[in-house]
Amino acid sequence: MHQTINTAVGINLLHANQEGADHNRAHFDAWGITCLNLMSSPGAGKTALLEKTLEALSPSLKIAVIEGDMTTELDADRLRRYGVPVIAINTGRSCHLDSKMVAGGIHRLEHEHDPSTFDLVLVENVGNLVCPAEFEVGEHAKVALLSVTEGEDKPLKYPIMFREANCLLITKTDLVPYLDVDLQQLEANVRQINPRVTIIPVSARTGMGLEAWFAWVQATVAASPAALTPVAE
Amino acid sequence: MHEVDMTRALIVTLSDWLASQSETPQVSKVHLVVGEFTCVEPVSLQFAFEVQTRGTFLEGATLEIQETPLIAFCHRCQQEYRPEIGIQYACPDCRSPMEDICSGRELKIDRVEYAGKEEEAGTGGAGARDSV
Numbered sequence: 001m002h003q004t005i006n007t008a009v010g011i012n013l014l015h016a017n018q019e020g021a022d023h024n025r026a027h028f029d030a031w032g033i034t035c036l037n038l039m040s041s042p043g044a045g046k047t048a049l050l051e052k053t054l055e056a057l058s059p060s061l062k063i064a065v066i067e068g069d070m071t072t073e074l075d076a077d078r079l080r081r082y083g084v085p086v087i088a089i090n091t092g093r094s095c096h097l098d099s100k101m102v103a104g105g106i107h108r109l110e111h112e113h114d115p116s117t118f119d120l121v122l123v124e125n126v127g128n129l130v131c132p133a134e135f136e137v138g139e140h141a142k143v144a145l146l147s148v149t150e151g152e153d154k155p156l157k158y159p160i161m162f163r164e165a166n167c168l169l170i171t172k173t174d175l176v177p178y179l180d181v182d183l184q185q186l187e188a189n190v191r192q193i194n195p196r197v198t199i200i201p202v203s204a205r206t207g208m209g210l211e212a213w214f215a216w217v218q219a220t221v222a223a224s225p226a227a228l229t230p231v232a233e
Numbered sequence: 234m235h236e237v238d239m240t241r242a243l244i245v246t247l248s249d250w251l252a253s254q255s256e257t258p259q260v261s262k263v264h265l266v267v268g269e270f271t272c273v274e275p276v277s278l279q280f281a282f283e284v285q286t287r288g289t290f291l292e293g294a295t296l297e298i299q300e301t302p303l304i305a306f307c308h309r310c311q312q313e314y315r316p317e318i319g320i321q322y323a324c325p326d327c328r329s330p331m332e333d334i335c336s337g338r339e340l341k342i343d344r345v346e347y348a349g350k351e352e353e354a355g356t357g358g359a360g361a362r363d364s365v
Contacts, residue, residue, distance in 0.1 A: 003349035004261070009250055013265065013340040016245040095235055130272045131235035134340070157319050160272055163331075192323040195330035 017135055020099030024138025027106055031115040034224040035123060036217070037137055039161055040145035041154075042127030045171040047075045048204040049145065049213075050124060054082035056214050061119040061221065066105040068097040068126045075124065085113055096131040097123065099138055106138075120221055129154070133161035140224050141166040148172050148179055152186035159193050167198045167216055174203040236277040239340075240285045247342060248290065258347035260294045269318065270303040270337035303337030 012018065028035045038046050054063060064085040067076045076088035087105040091097060102123060109115050123139060125132040133142075144165035146154060149172060155162040162168065168190055176183065187199055198216060202209035243263075251257050263282075267273050275298045282296045304313050307324040313335060316322040322331040 004346050005258070005349045006344055006346050008344045009247070009342045010344075011246055011250055011342050013239060013246060013342055014242050016249060017242055094238055096238070098238070128235075131238065134235075134272045135238075156322070159318070159322065160270070192321070192328075192330045195332060 014134065014136075017099050020103055021136040021138045024099055024103055024106055025140070027110075027115075028121065028138060028140070031118065033115065033118050033121050034141075034221045035121045035137075035139045036141050036143050036220070037123045037125060037132070037139035038143045038145065039125045039129075039132040039165075040127060040147075040171075041129045041150060044127070044145040044147040044150065045204055046124050046127070046145055047078055049169065049171065049202070050079055050122060051082065052204045052207070052210055053122070053214070053217065054079060054084055056210070057120075057217060058082060058084055061218075062117055063120045063122060064109055064113070064118055066097075066102060066109075066121060066123045068101070068124060070095070070126060085109065091126055095126055095128045096135050097125050097137050098135045102137040120217070129158040129161055133164050141220055143167045143169065145169045145171050146186070146190075148176055148181045148183070148186075152182050152189055155186070155189040155193055162190050162197070163193050165194065165197050166220075167200065168194075169213060170199065170201040172203060172205070173201045173208060174206045235272060236274060236281040237285065239273055239278060240281040243282070243342065244285065244289060244291060247345070250342075251290070257290075260291060260345045260347050262295050262297055262346035263291070264297045264299065264343040264345070266299050266301060266339045266341040266343045268301045268303070268337040268339040270334065271340050273340060275300060299343070301336045301339050304335045305331045306333045306335050308332060 040046055050065065057063060065079050067079065067086055067088045068091050069075055070091050073088045076086045079086045087108050089097065089101050089105050091101060123137055142165050144161050146168060148170060170186065190197060190199060200209055200212045200216060202213055267275055278298065279296055286292055286294060303316055303318060305316050306313050307327065307329055309327050309329045310324060314324055316331055323329060
């Protein structure tokens with residue numbers, strides 16, 4: 001008989017991913033870049049929101065996009081029209097971006113551009129309400145999107161992403177008159193999971209609420225520790 | 234199925250940990266602590282672990298998952314409570330939102346088991362073999 005030896009490990013399952021995320025964030029901080037991680041289910045309007053965001057903010061902020069998609073570059077092509085670097089990462093069969101994939105994107109940004117001239121990196125995660133919430137990529141803040149067509153119960157059913165979000169955008173609000181969705185209930189459902197989240201209802205189609213979102217992005221960039229880092233001469 | 238990615242993360246994390254140890258034993262059992270308030274489904278994780286460890290240093294190892302319940306702490310009532318996942322997260326007594334989570338977010342490799350060296354093994358091995 002062999003004697004069984006028990007050894008305590010006590011390491012988080014996602015330790016390797018977390019180390020990679022911290023490493024990515026250290027790069028962003030050194031370059032004075034603020035990184036936002038955008039997450040939602042497929043079709044909630046991440047790319048439409050990014051189009052409006054690039055259009056409005058790229059004159060005043062130097063922005064790059066890291067675009068995660070399972071198979072195609074369709075979304076990346078949509079965003080390249082706005083004249084900002086868009087680094088597409090095909091995640092293959094993986095349903096979320098992880099810190100290693102984003103590190104690959106960062107190295108491409110470093111190779112093709114001078115990263116210290118950038119202010120903001122927007123990461124568009126793979127459309128999925130479950131996994132992206134558990135895999136940090138090096139972001140300074142998490143932004144979740146929930147479209148009004150998804151229903152007010154989704155925060156209760158998929159709570160982790162809403163718990164982790166710093167900002168929640170309720171998207172496609174122009175459709176509210178055609179739906180039975182109860183926006184007050186939706187907000188209440190989010191608040192009981194995450195009382196500190198900033199909630200901004202928006203419509204990329206009509207522009208309603210976008211000014212508040214742009215203001216949130218600008219304030220986050222200004223408040224980020226990365227923004228305080230002096231650019232090396 | 235994101236348990237595939239979780240298992241990949243587990244293999245990488247454990248491989249890194251083993252590399253930092255003075256000896257690299259053959260792991261026979263991995264003990265995980267998985268919180269109820271995570272994106273991990275234990276049954277799917279068991280399946281993914283069995284499939285994905287084939288041909289790796291963890292081949293043949295078994296996975297033991299200990300689940301921990303979601304427990305929150307209400308500051309207003311100064312007491313712990315069990316939120317009902319999917320239904321109600323606020324405090325059942327005062328309706329305050331879920332602020333602090335005491336348990337349920339764990340995704341931890343708690344410990345590993347492996348067989349000791351021959352010389353460390355206890356006596357009676359032959360007897361045990363005979364009885365099988």
